Amino acid sequence: MAGSEPSENQKFCLQEVLDTFKLCLSDSKEVYLEHYVAGWRGLIKFLNCLGSVFGFISKDAVNKIQILVNYLNGENGPHYVTMQSMVKYELENDLVDLTKRGSHSESGCRTLLRLHRALRWLELFLERLRTSTEDSKTSNMCCEAYNESLAQHHPWVIRKAAGMAFCVLPGRAAFFEVMNVGTPEQVVAMLGEALPLISEVYQITEELYKEHNMLDLP
Numbered sequence: 001m002a003g004s005e006p007s008e009n010q011k012f013c014l015q016e017v018l019d020t021f022k023l024c025l026s027d028s029k030e031v032y033l034e035h036y037v038a039g040w041r042g043l044i045k046f047l048n049c050l051g052s053v054f055g056f057i058s059k060d061a062v063n064k065i066q067i068l069v070n071y072l073n074g075e076n077g078p079h080y081v082t083m084q085s086m087v088k089y090e091l092e093n094d095l096v097d098l099t100k101r102g103s104h105s106e107s108g109c110r111t112l113l114r115l116h117r118a119l120r121w122l123e124l125f126l127e128r129l130r131t132s133t134e135d136s137k138t139s140n141m142c143c144e145a146y147n148e149s150l151a152q153h154h155p156w157v158i159r160k161a162a163g164m165a166f167c168v169l170p171g172r173a174a175f176f177e178v179m180n181v182g183t184p185e186q187v188v189a190m191l192g193e194a195l196p197l198i199s200e201v202y203q204i205t206e207e208l209y210k211e212h213n214m215l216d217l218p
């Protein structure tokens, strides 16, 4: 179960994240929540390696992951096996605040939407990393990816705090080392393998939310 994944403070390994994203899709292209959440847990490990400045980001992500894990392990767990079944179940049972925050402010659907938007940031950032050169700045790549995605959903104060955190990101070489893959060439190759997987999971989720008019859940 997702709840028994290795803890967030263990050493990060990109291969592991890649493996969990590979497990995310069923034959019929449904997204397994258990593996999606495990993928995020792996990524949070990375964030935790970067230091306490990123604590406020990792805290929010961990909190959201925990909400989903609680549903998954709860009495209605079988409805939360895939994103598709979760959406169906929560909508059919009026468990989602659709226009303004009310009694379902922690629905699975709205919680997952926050992670989904962050996955777009990840996709854009990793693509920049993959095509970067030795003198590229991780802080610039991260900031550009953020402005093109998540920033549009964040209030000024969060954007400001995120911008400050980006400034202390390690340089490209140190960043690649934390990824724990091998030489920069090997990192780039693995990013090339990971990106299509992440991108497919993102697209499927995006379509699902669009189909149900849920891309702006409060």
Ligand SMILES: CCCCCCCCCCCCC/C=C/[C@@H](O)[C@H](COP(=O)(O)O)NC(=O)CCCCCCCCCCCCCCC
Pocket (backbone or CB within 6 Å): 014, 043, 044, 046, 047, 056, 057, 060, 061, 114, 115, 117, 118, 121, 142, 146, 150, 158, 162, 169, 179, 218
């Ligand atoms: C590597 C550098 C990491 C930079 C992370 C970039 C994302 C910046 C996000 C800033 C979020 C700030 C925290 C608060 C957010 C919430 O307000 C906001 C809205 O939630 P609400 O509607 O419940 O209020 N929450 C969110 O948008 C969810 C944010 C989740 C962020 C997860 C970021 C995980 C980063 C993992 C890094 C992995 C890098 C891997 C490289 C191989």
